[in-house]
Amino acid sequence: MKSVLIAAAVGLIVSILMTPVAIKTFRRQGFGQEIRDDGPESHLSKKGTPTMGGTVIVLATVVGYFVAHLFLVGQAGRGVTTTGLLLLFLLVGLGVVGFLDDYLKIRHRRSLGLNKTAKLVGQTVVGLGFAVLALVEFGGRPPVASTAISFVRDIAPLALPAVLFLVFALLFISGFSNAVNLTDGLDGLAAGCSAMVFGAYVVISFWQFGHDCASGVVAGCYTVRDPLDVTLVAAAAMGACLGFLWWNTSPARIFMGDTGSLALGGLMAGIAVVTRTELLLVVLGGLFVAVTLSVAIQIAFFKATRRRVFRMAPLHHHFELAGWAENTVIVRFWLVTGMAVAFGIGAFYADWLSLTGL
Numbered sequence: 001m002k003s004v005l006i007a008a009a010v011g012l013i014v015s016i017l018m019t020p021v022a023i024k025t026f027r028r029q030g031f032g033q034e035i036r037d038d039g040p041e042s043h044l045s046k047k048g049t050p051t052m053g054g055t056v057i058v059l060a061t062v063v064g065y066f067v068a069h070l071f072l073v074g075q076a077g078r079g080v081t082t083t084g085l086l087l088l089f090l091l092v093g094l095g096v097v098g099f100l101d102d103y104l105k106i107r108h109r110r111s112l113g114l115n116k117t118a119k120l121v122g123q124t125v126v127g128l129g130f131a132v133l134a135l136v137e138f139g140g141r142p143p144v145a146s147t148a149i150s151f152v153r154d155i156a157p158l159a160l161p162a163v164l165f166l167v168f169a170l171l172f173i174s175g176f177s178n179a180v181n182l183t184d185g186l187d188g189l190a191a192g193c194s195a196m197v198f199g200a201y202v203v204i205s206f207w208q209f210g211h212d213c214a215s216g217v218v219a220g221c222y223t224v225r226d227p228l229d230v231t232l233v234a235a236a237a238m239g240a241c242l243g244f245l246w247w248n249t250s251p252a253r254i255f256m257g258d259t260g261s262l263a264l265g266g267l268m269a270g271i272a273v274v275t276r277t278e279l280l281l282v283v284l285g286g287l288f289v290a291v292t293l294s295v296a297i298q299i300a301f302f303k304a305t306r307r308r309v310f311r312m313a314p315l316h317h318h319f320e321l322a323g324w325a326e327n328t329v330i331v332r333f334w335l336v337t338g339m340a341v342a343f344g345i346g347a348f349y350a351d352w353l354s355l356t357g358l
Contacts, residue, residue, distance in 0.1 A: 003068045004235045011064030011236035015243025018056045023254045026050035052102045054260020057240045058095040064236030083144045083226035087233045087270050093126035094266035098258035123174045131169035144225045150276040152351040173269040179288035180265030182314045187250035189330050193337040194264045195241035200341045201234040201271050220355035286340035291315045
């Protein structure tokens with residue numbers, strides 16, 4: 001438990017201390033955010049706010065994970081694991097894709113960075129690389145991931161052939177990566193919601209660690225790889241998001257940019273894959289799903305009828321144009337995420353109770 005607290009604390013401290021350094025550095029380099037011309041007019045005042053703050057979130061998560069491991073040295077089976085390294089690979093890899101996108105926006109002084117093809121290729125390389133490695137057996141140990149679709153644990157009848165699982169994992173990772181990216185449109189919205197989802201996974205993965213089938217096959221145990229290491233990654237990411245939120249809350253002094261949003265969304269999906277809770281993430285991250293659906297519905301309906309369902313998509317902009325103050329939208333969306341997280345953890349625990357007969 002001590003190592004989990006250390007991962008969260010280090011992630012928080014590194015993020016909260018390094019973000020002001022990033023603000024000064026990026027401002028000095030002229031790394032300011034470009035604002036969409038077709039967005040809410042109230043956002044035009046945010047133009048020039050330093051962006052690419054996601055670099056700090058990624059750094060703080062990685063540092064938090066490795067520092068926590070310093071306190072596990074010498075403990076049997078508690079070294080750095082394949083699972084932890086794969087999750088960090090996903091985080092850093094998608095962070096690099098987002099960084100390139102942010103950099104091109106700044107360099108060309110426009111709100112669009114990488115074109116759709118380049119971004120898709122980058123996400124595919126990283127996401128597919130993670131999925132393939134997650135199915136490989138290292139050192140005679142079982143793969144990190146299972147080819148079965150899961151809710152709170154694997155659903156055996158929904159086991160997929162390896163090739164189909166790779167396609168599913170790629171779509172799942174890219175989908176949540178882009179979902180957090182779409183949600184990152186108001187000060188502190190994506191960072192606050194992400195912190196809550198990672199907090200949920202701290203609880204879930206630590207519970208799996210305490211009820212791991214590897215330590216004894218009992219009713220309700222979980223067949224997962226390295227659950228404690230997953231907890232450390234989730235705790236470090238949670239702390240990093242909270243530390244960044246200190247500076248990102250309205251009025252934001254820095255934005256996470258695609259560097260942070262693509263990385264955080266991908267990491268959420270990666271954690272869901274290795275904890276065998278893929279469909280549960282749809283519940284925990286319900287707000288991200290709703291925001292993404294609002295964009296899909298808006299585009300599809302407009303193409304079919306030339307009319308709009310929402311005043312503006314993504315969903316948070318619809319409520320802004322409906323007259324809600326930005327802070328009102330943010331806090332209410334945080335509340336929605338909090339309720340989704342509570343419901344998701346409740347469903348996870350209820351499954352365990354049903355299997356143990358308690």
